[in-house]
Amino acid sequence: xxxxxxxxxxxxxxxxxxxxxxxxxxxxxxxxxxxxxxxxxxxxxxxxxxxxxxxxxxxxxxxxxxxxxxxxxxxxxxxxxxxxxxxxxxxxxxxxxxxxxxxxxxxxxxxxxxxxxxxxxxxxxxxxxxxxxxxxxxxxxxxxxxxxxxxxxxxxxxxxxxxxxxxxxxxxxxxxxxxxxxxxxxxxxxxxxxxxxxxxxxxxxxxxxxxxxxxxxxxxxxxxxxxxxxxxxxxxxxxxxxxxxxxxxxxxxx
Amino acid sequence: xxxxxxxxxxxxxxxxxxxxxxxxxxxxxxxxxxxxxxxxxxxxxxxxxxxxxxxxxxxxxxxxxxxxxxxxxxxxxxxxxxxxxxxxxxxxxxxxxxxxxxxxxxxxxxxxxxxxxxxxxxxxxxxxxxxxxxxxxxxxxxxxxxxxxxxxxxxxxxxxxxxxxxxxxxxxxxxxxxxxxxxxxxxxxxxxxxxxxxxxxxxxxxxxxxxxxxxxxxxxxxxxxxxxxxxxxxxxxxxxxxxxxxxxxxxx
Numbered sequence: 001x002x003x004x005x006x007x008x009x010x011x012x013x014x015x016x017x018x019x020x021x022x023x024x025x026x027x028x029x030x031x032x033x034x035x036x037x038x039x040x041x042x043x044x045x046x047x048x049x050x051x052x053x054x055x056x057x058x059x060x061x062x063x064x065x066x067x068x069x070x071x072x073x074x075x076x077x078x079x080x081x082x083x084x085x086x087x088x089x090x091x092x093x094x095x096x097x098x099x100x101x102x103x104x105x106x107x108x109x110x111x112x113x114x115x116x117x118x119x120x121x122x123x124x125x126x127x128x129x130x131x132x133x134x135x136x137x138x139x140x141x142x143x144x145x146x147x148x149x150x151x152x153x154x155x156x157x158x159x160x161x162x163x164x165x166x167x168x169x170x171x172x173x174x175x176x177x178x179x180x181x182x183x184x185x186x187x188x189x190x191x192x193x194x195x196x197x198x199x200x201x202x203x204x205x206x207x208x209x210x211x212x213x214x215x216x217x218x219x220x221x222x223x224x225x226x227x228x229x230x231x232x233x234x235x236x237x238x239x240x241x242x243x244x245x246x247x248x249x250x251x252x253x254x
Numbered sequence: 255x256x257x258x259x260x261x262x263x264x265x266x267x268x269x270x271x272x273x274x275x276x277x278x279x280x281x282x283x284x285x286x287x288x289x290x291x292x293x294x295x296x297x298x299x300x301x302x303x304x305x306x307x308x309x310x311x312x313x314x315x316x317x318x319x320x321x322x323x324x325x326x327x328x329x330x331x332x333x334x335x336x337x338x339x340x341x342x343x344x345x346x347x348x349x350x351x352x353x354x355x356x357x358x359x360x361x362x363x364x365x366x367x368x369x370x371x372x373x374x375x376x377x378x379x380x381x382x383x384x385x386x387x388x389x390x391x392x393x394x395x396x397x398x399x400x401x402x403x404x405x406x407x408x409x410x411x412x413x414x415x416x417x418x419x420x421x422x423x424x425x426x427x428x429x430x431x432x433x434x435x436x437x438x439x440x441x442x443x444x445x446x447x448x449x450x451x452x453x454x455x456x457x458x459x460x461x462x463x464x465x466x467x468x469x470x471x472x473x474x475x476x477x478x479x480x481x482x483x484x485x486x487x488x489x490x491x492x493x494x495x496x497x498x499x500x501x502x503x504x505x506x
Contacts, residue, residue, distance in 0.1 A: 006503045006504060006505065007502070007503045007504070007505060008503075009503065011502055011503060012498075012499055012502040012503060013345070013502065016345065016495055016498045016499055016502060017499070019491065019495040019498075020492070020495035020496060020498075020499055023488060023489075023491040023492035023495050024456070024492055026488050027455075027456065027458075027488045027489060027492050028455045028456065030484065030485065030488055031454060031455045031456075031457075031459070032455060034459065034481075036428070037425040037426075037428055037429050
C-alpha cells in the first residue's frame, strides 16, 4: 500500500536499490563471519567507599543501595557465564554487603543475602566467613538484625556442627536483643540442653519462668513441662551431663 | 556535493557546535578528575575510563541531536525545497549532507581523543580516537536516515537512542540468550536465541568500537580498528542507501 505522500518503489533509481540490497547482504555476511561473543567471568571488584557512593547517589542512598544489591545478587550470573558461589571472593562479597548496609542501615536485604543465600556455599571456610559477617552486623543493630543471627545460629549448630559458635550467637541474641521474641532469646537454653549442659539450661529456663517475662499461658505450660522433663532426665540418667565427648560451650559449668 | 558538505560544516561552526562540545568535554574531564580524587586506588585508571566512556557518550549524543535538529530546521524553513530547486539529484543532497556531518564527526572524535593522547598510552589512544570517529560516522548516517524517514525530531531521536543502546548491548544479550539461567522451556529459549542472532546480523556491533579497556588494559591492535572500519563502511553505506530509498519515494 502506498501512502498519499509517497512515490512508488519504481521511482527509486535502480542503483540505489542495488546498493541497498548489496549493502544489506554484505552487512549480514560480514556479521556472519565475525566470531560470536565469548563469555568471560569478571572478578568482583572492591566496592567504592560508602562516602563516594553517597555522593554518587545524588541524595538517594537507599535507591543506590538497592541497585548495588541487585548488582551483587546478579554477579554470579554474568552474561553467558554462571559463577558458582565457591568461586566468588567471599571477602569482597562481605565488603559489598557491608557497603550496602552502610548506605541503607535499615535495609534487611543484604542480611538476608548473607544469612540465607551466600551461606549455601558447600565450603565451610566461606560459610564461616559469612556467618561471622552476620554476627558482626548484628552487633551494630541487634534489635533489627536478630532474626538473621538466629538463622545462622541454627546453621552453626546443624550445618557447621559448631556448638560453641551456635551457643555464642544464641547468648548474644538473648543478651543484646531485647526486642527479639522469646523463642529467639530461649535458643541458648535448647542449645545447652542439646549439648548436655542440662544444669545451665535448667538455671536459664528457671530464671526465665521466674522472671515473669513469659505471659502466654501455652508457652508457659510448654516451658514448665520442658523444665520438668529436664529434671526427670537428669534423675534417670545422671551421666547425661556433658554427654558429648567434647563439650564445646564456652563458659559452661564443669 | 562538496558545496553542501562545506555549508554543513559552516553551519556547525556558526551555530557554535564545536564550542558546545568543548564545554561538554570540559564537564566530562572535570567529573573524571573528581572521580579520580575519590578513588582510593587505581586513580589514573578511574580517570581514563570515566573520561573515555563519558566523552564517547557525549559525542554520540551531541552529534546525533545536532544532525536531527539541523535537518528538521531545514525541512521547516523550506531550505530543502530551495536546495533541490537547483540542478541537484536527491542522492547528491544526501551524500553532501552526510560528508559534512562526517567531517564534523571527525572533528568531534579528535577533540574527544586529544586529552587521552596525554593521559593514556599513545598507540591505544590513537586507536580509540580512530574507532570513535568510525562509530560517529555510523551515528551520523543513522541520524540522517532517521530524520529523512521520520521527518520529525521526537520519533527520530527516540529511534536513534533505541538503536544505539541495542547495538551497544547486543553482544551481552546474545550471551544471555545462549545461556540457560532458568533451565526450562528449551524451545522458547531457542526461538529467542535465533531472534537475537538474526538481529545481530543486521545491527552493527557497536560494543566492539572505542572500548575504554583498550586505554587501560593494553591496545587492541590496528586489526581491531580495521574491523571497525569495515563495519563502519558497510553500515554507513546501508544506512545511506536506506535514506536515499526513503527520500526518493517522498513527494515534496
